[in-house]
Amino acid sequence: MKIIDIYNKATEPVFSFEFFPPKTLAGEAKLIEAIKNLKVLKPSFVSVTYGAGGSTKDKTIELCSGIQSNFQITTMCHFTCVGASKNDILVTLKRIESEKIHNIIALRGDPSGVGTKFAKHPNGFANASELIEFIKINKFEFGIAGGCYPEKHPDAITFEQDIINLKIKVDSGAEFLITQLFFSNEIFFKFQKKALEAGINVPIIPGIMPITSFSQIEKFKNLAGCYIPDNLVNELDQLKNDEAEFLNRSIEFTSKQCEELLNRGVKGIHFYTLNQSNATIEVMKRLK
Ligand code: FAD
Secondary structure: OOHHHHHOOOOOOEEEEEOOOOEEEEHHOOOHHHHHHHHHHOOOEEOOOHHHOOOOOHHHHHHHHHHHHHHHOOEEEEEOOOOOOOOHHHHHHHHHHOOOOEEEEEEEOOOOOOOOOOOOOOOOOOOOHHHHHHHOOOOOOOEEEEEOOOOOOOOOOOOHHHHHHHHHHHHHHHEEEEOOOOHHHHHHHHHHHHHHHHOOOEEEEEEEEEOOOOOHHHHHHOOOOOOHHHHOOOOHOOOOHHHHHHHHHHHHHHHHHHHHHHOOOOOOOEOOOOOOOOHHHHHHHHHH
């Protein structure tokens, strides 16, 4: 089933979870445990990331396929075009199709290596819109999602230009968009309004991640460039040596964030789980 049909037919919020391919056997066991725990929450779909520079291609596809056959959950395969020629991309798309994975999120991707700038493959694509166009021209029948950035993509010169580029992505065939993680709903609503004004009418699904350790805060600020409200940072700073209270406060923040987003009409929430189940389960419990 195409995921856009799930959003279009839904009478209740659509919940989905994101995982990454583990590097070790212990990581794999932990992921299976997390999927088992999260399956109880009846996600409408789950997604599996594609490592930086395309580094986990095989594992991503295997994991999507395994989750569909072992857990009967619809999967969305993350897919990037960084470092890949058109021919490489065609081969990988055919493989995804042959595994009966019907949904992908088509992304430009980033090269591996901190601080390395994206450079187009000489026979590849410069951005996600070009990738999506290619998927369409080659008549693949995937449901296609795209990424979006309420706080602007770091490479974009201006927020306005990023929105114009996002409209091109939707016109190329992205059926819905999932956001980069964010912690300020005000920023999301402003972005949503600007997107609508630019003629972007597809569902924009918030990508949400509960903070589970204090060290994540700097990481999120640096990697995702996202704003975290000062009062939340200060409160979490004071609780950083009390694991239970820290989690309790963080989960309370995320639950309220999701509640407001849902009350104001978003069609679903996509949780970045980091292959852990506890925080997401706790947030979902408080939402019910
Ligand atoms: P694009 O939409 O291509 O945008 C990149 C830049 O190009 C932006 O500055 C944009 O304004 C500009 N641009 C876009 N279209 C045009 C155009 N037509 N003309 C001119 N400029 C244009 N990375 C991974 O490696 N693996 C993953 O699994 C992964 N999953 C992700 C999931 C989500 C929901 C999100 C939001 C991001 C994910 N990423 C992943 C990160 C993503 O690959 C990076 O943020 C990357 O830098 C941008 O990818 P994109 O597809 O969003 O970029």
